[in-house]
Every structure is written in structure tokens, then in C-alpha cells.
Amino acid sequence: MYYQYKKQFQQALVEWYKREKRDLPWRRTCDPYKIWVSEVMLQQTRVDTVIPYYERFLSEFPTLQHLADAEEEKLLKQWEGLGYYSRARNLQAGVREVVENYNSLVPDNRSEISKLKGVGPYTAGAVLSIAYNKAEHAVDGNVMRVLSRVLLIEEDIALPKTKKTFENAVMELIDPMHPSEFNQGLMELGATICTPTSPKCLLCPVREFCTAFNEGQPENLPIKTKKVKMKHIPYDVFVIKNTIGQFLVEKRPAKGLLANMWQFPMVEQVGNADTTNETKLAEQYNLNLLSREKLTSFKHIFSHLTWHIESYSIGCEEQAKLPGNCQWFTAEEMANLPMPVPMQKVWQSYKIETTSL
DNA sequence: AAAACGGGGAC
DNA sequence: GTCCCAGTTTT
Numbered sequence: 489m490y491y492q493y494k495k496q497f498q499q500a501l502v503e504w505y506k507r508e509k510r511d512l513p514w515r516r517t518c519d520p521y522k523i524w525v526s527e528v529m530l531q532q533t534r535v536d537t538v539i540p541y542y543e544r545f546l547s548e549f550p551t552l553q554h555l556a557d558a559e560e561e562k563l564l565k566q567w568e569g570l571g572y573y574s575r576a577r578n579l580q581a582g583v584r585e586v587v588e589n590y591n592s593l594v595p596d597n598r599s600e601i602s603k604l605k606g607v608g609p610y611t612a613g614a615v616l617s618i619a620y621n622k623a624e625h626a627v628d629g630n631v632m633r634v635l636s637r638v639l640l641i642e643e644d645i646a647l648p649k650t651k652k653t654f655e656n657a658v659m660e661l662i663d664p665m666h667p668s669e670f671n672q673g674l675m676e677l678g679a680t681i682c683t684p685t686s687p688k689c690l691l692c693p694v695r696e697f698c699t700a701f702n703e704g705q706p707e708n709l710p711i712k713t714k715k716v717k718m719k720h721i722p723y724d725v726f727v728i729k730n731t732i733g734q735f736l737v738e739k740r741p742a743k744g745l746l747a748n749m750w751q752f753p754m755v756e757q758v759g760n761a762d763t764t765n766e767t768k769l770a771e772q773y774n775l776n777l778l779s780r781e782k783l784t785s786f787k788h789i790f791s792h793l794t795w796h797i798e799s800y801s802i803g804c805e806e807q808a809k810l811p812g813n814c815q816w817f818t819a820e821e822m823a824n825l826p827m828p829v830p831m832q833k834v835w836q837s838y839k840i841e842t843t844s845l
Numbered sequence: 846a847a848a849a850c851g852g853g854g855a856c
Numbered sequence: 857g858t859c860c861c862a863g864t865t866t867t
Contacts, residue, residue: 530862537853538862571851574865608864628862648846675862684860685856712859716848745850790851829852 489639489661489697497638497697498663498670504693505673510535510680513542515672520594520619521552521583527614528579528606532572535679541570552594555580556587564748564826573747573826578606596620609655614671623667625658627651630678631671635661636710637682640699646714682706719793722757724765725831727783727799727838728775730806734816736773737825741813745790750825752834753814757798769802773811779803784837788830799834801841 489497509515512535514526525545529538545566549555555563558580567576582604586594594615595601602612613626632645632654639657643650663670681688689701700706728736737750755768770777783799806816817825827835 527862528864532850532861532863533852534854534861569852571853572863574850575863578864606864610863614862626862629860630862672862679862714847747850788852790849792849 493697494661497661497694498666500693500697501673501677502663502666502669505669505676508680509672509676513539518619520596520615522546523619524582524594524607524611524615525579527611527618528575529570531575531611533570537570541567552583552587552592556584560748561824561826565824568826569829569832573749575606577747581605582607594619596622598624609651617667617671621668623659623662623664625655625662626671626675627654627658628675630675630682631658633684633710634674634678634682637687637700637706638694638698640704640709642709642711644713645710646712716792718789720796721793722796723754723798724757724769725752725754725797725799725834726769726802727752727834728773728802728804730804730816732806734806734818735822736775736804736810736814736816737822737827738811738814746828748826749828749831750822751827751831752799757796766800773814774807774809776805776807777802778805781841783834783841786830786833788833795830797830797834799837801838 514523517523526538526542529542529545548562548566549558560577560580563576563580564573567573585604586592590600595604596616598612598616601607601615602609607615610626610628613624616622616624617626632651635641635654635657636645641653641657643653658671658674677692677694681692685707687706689695689698689706692698692701695701698706700709730736736753738753740746740749740751742748753769753773755765755772757765758768766777766780769775779802781801783801785798788795788797822835
């Protein structure tokens with residue numbers, strides 16, 4: 489973009505942003521910690537979803553120190569339902585690094601802040617520009633969409649190396665006097681005007697600078713090729729209650745899918761027979777099963793795989809020897825355990841089934 | 846470079 | 857159903 493147009497573009501974007509920006513909770517503060525929390529929550533997650541989590545999280549952990557001191561169970565409980573739970577663990581690890589190594593001051597330069605756990609190129613640039621007003625790139629999906637249209641960039645955004653093109657473009661275009669408003673303006677534009685489908689070009693403050701609007705078809709940008717192949721896994725899930733009213737739950741492994749989250753015992757379905765899976769359950773968990781009743785069936789879609797859940801209610805004698813990751817809890821105790829959404833659905837189904845008796 | 850990693854909303 | 861969302865880490 490020619491130099492004289494660049495300054496006009498910056499001014500048009502920044503003035504539009506100042507005028508039209510949505511009133512969001514994290515826009516009422518410059519506290520780097522709070523900006524950091526908001527940016528992590530917003531990764532791959534919509535604004536409307538984040539707002540209630542953000543408010544609750546910061547009232548529970550108002551400072552770096554509060555979060556650094558938190559128990560993981562309590563942290564995950566706050567994150568429950570938001571997804572990508574490693575974000576929460578990484579955020580806490582990063583916060584602990586800041587408390588221990590940076591005197592509780594979030595670093596204000598890219599090389600240091602990028603070393604923090606969970607802080608990638610985007611989050612680094614977002615915190616630096618928004619909290620510290622540094623002229624740093626913060627390239628997310630919105631920015632790639634907006635700039636692919638404005639600058640008619642036709643590289644495949646599914647390829648990792650393409651990100652560099654957009655980071656360079658931002659550094660070339662960014663308003664050095666208003667980095668925070670410039671970066672947020674690009675994202676706000678992508679979220680509200682320059683949307684994936686049917687962009688509202690007639691309302692766009694920078695359409696006169698937009699190559700795709702003037703020459704091409706904005707709706708066909710950006711170009712993205714990658715498609716994911718979904719795996720499907722059928723599971724039987726069991727809500728198991730012993731004779732003194734406790735329920736059996738297990739903690740998932742510390743790595744991988746839904747790490748350290750709690751769940752009801754589940755076994756992968758092998759055939760379409762029903763008794764084989766129950767036998768497998770009794771063996772795996774060393775249980776003496778008494779009764780059984782069908783609960784809800786549904787499918788739960790993750791980003792890369794689908795669980796097909798069938799759930800059952802089981803009565804059972806209490807056993808002395810349980811696998812190490814298993815524990816009996818009362819319903820009240822269970823309420824404090826972080827559980828993923830599919831397990832909450834099963835539990836909800838159980839409660840409805842039993843209260844109707 | 847590709848896959849893993851949640852959940853939900855919009856079309 | 858598909859896409860994608862204020863992405864990062866691991867393989």
C-alpha cells in the first residue's frame with residue numbers, strides 16, 4: 489500500500505474503532521494480567537461465550553498472585569465448559585513464571601513474554617499492543633481475513649508459513665502512534681463487518697482501501713484448504729452408585745484429551761452386544777454390579793473426533809480395590825470436580841431420571 | 846508441516 | 857451437515 493494511503497488507512501481504521509467498538513469487559517482495563525486472561529480465553533472461542541467466564545475467573549483470581557496460588561482442581565472448575573483445558577494450565581504456569589522470575593510484572597517485550605507458557609505469537613502481540621501500547625503484530629483469524637481482502641493476499645492460510653506474511657503485513661501497516669486501537673480495530677472489523685460470509689462492505693470504514701472490494705470478490709477470501717478427517721469412537725458411560733449413595737468417578741490422565749478432568753467410568757464399545765461391555769466394565773473397575781438402567785444417548789463432537797455416547801445407571805456394591813485414578817464421591821462432593829460437557833450431560837440425564845421416580 | 850486439543854454458534 | 861472462532865503445543 490502506498491505511503492500516503494497507509495496513513496489514511498490507519499486513521500480510518502483507528503477512528504472507526506474508537507467510534508464503534510463494542511463495550512467489552514476487558515476493554516475497561518489496561519491491567520496486563522487481565523488482558524492476558526482475556527486473550528487466552530478468546531483463543532478459538534467467541535466473545536459471547538467468554539464474557540461470563542472472564543468475569544467469574546477474575547473475581548475468583550483477581551491478581552497474578554491469586555492465580556499462581558490456586559489449586560489446579562479449582563482452576564479447571566472455573567474453566568469447565570470453555571474447552572481447550574490446557575489453556576488454563578498453561579496460563580497458570582505462565583503466571584507463576586511471571587510471579588517468580590519477573591517480580592509479578594508481565595514482561596513488556598516480545599522476547600520475554602513469548603517465553604511464557606501458553607503465550608504464542610498472537611497472545612504476545614495482543615498483550616504487548618493492548619496493555620502496553622507497543623507496535624507489535626497480533627495476527628489472528630480476523631486479521632488474516634481482513635488483510636487477505638484489503639491487500640488481496642491469496643496464500644493459503646491453512647499453511648503455517650502463511651502467518652509470517654500477515655505478521656509482516658501488520659508490521660508494515662500498523663499505526664505507530666495507536667498500536668492498540670489499530671490491532672483491535674482490525675479484529676473488531678473482522679468480527680463485525682469483514683465477516684467470513686456476506687461481509688458488510690458498504691458499512692466498512694476502509695473499503696476505499698480494500699483491493700478485494702475494488703477488484704475482486706471479498707467473500708472468496710481468505711483461501712483456506714485444510715480439511716480434517718473425523719474419527720468416531722463409541723463409548724458406554726456408566727453412572728455407578730454404591731449402597732451408601734456415593735458415585736464412582738475417575739480422573740483422566742494428565743496428558744492428552746481432557747487432561748486431568750473427571751469422568752464417569754467409560755468403556756469403548758466393541759461390538760453391538762450390550763452385556764460384553766458391562767463385563768468389561770466389571771473387570772476393568774473390579775466391580776460387583778447389581779442393577780442397570782438405560783440413560784441418555786448422544787454424540788459429542790470434538791475438533792478432531794466424535795464420541796458416540798450411550799449411558800447407563802448402575803447399582804453396585806462398594807469395593808475395596810479400585811484403580812488408582814478412581815474414587816467414590818457423594819453428589820455434593822462431585823459438584824466441585826471439573827467435568828467435561830459430555831459427562832455433565834450424562835449426569836444431568838441421571839438426575840432427571842432419578843428425581844422423576 | 847500436520848495433528849492434537851473443546852465447545853458452541855451461525856448458516 | 858460445514859465453517860470457524862481474539863491459537864498454542866506437540867509430534
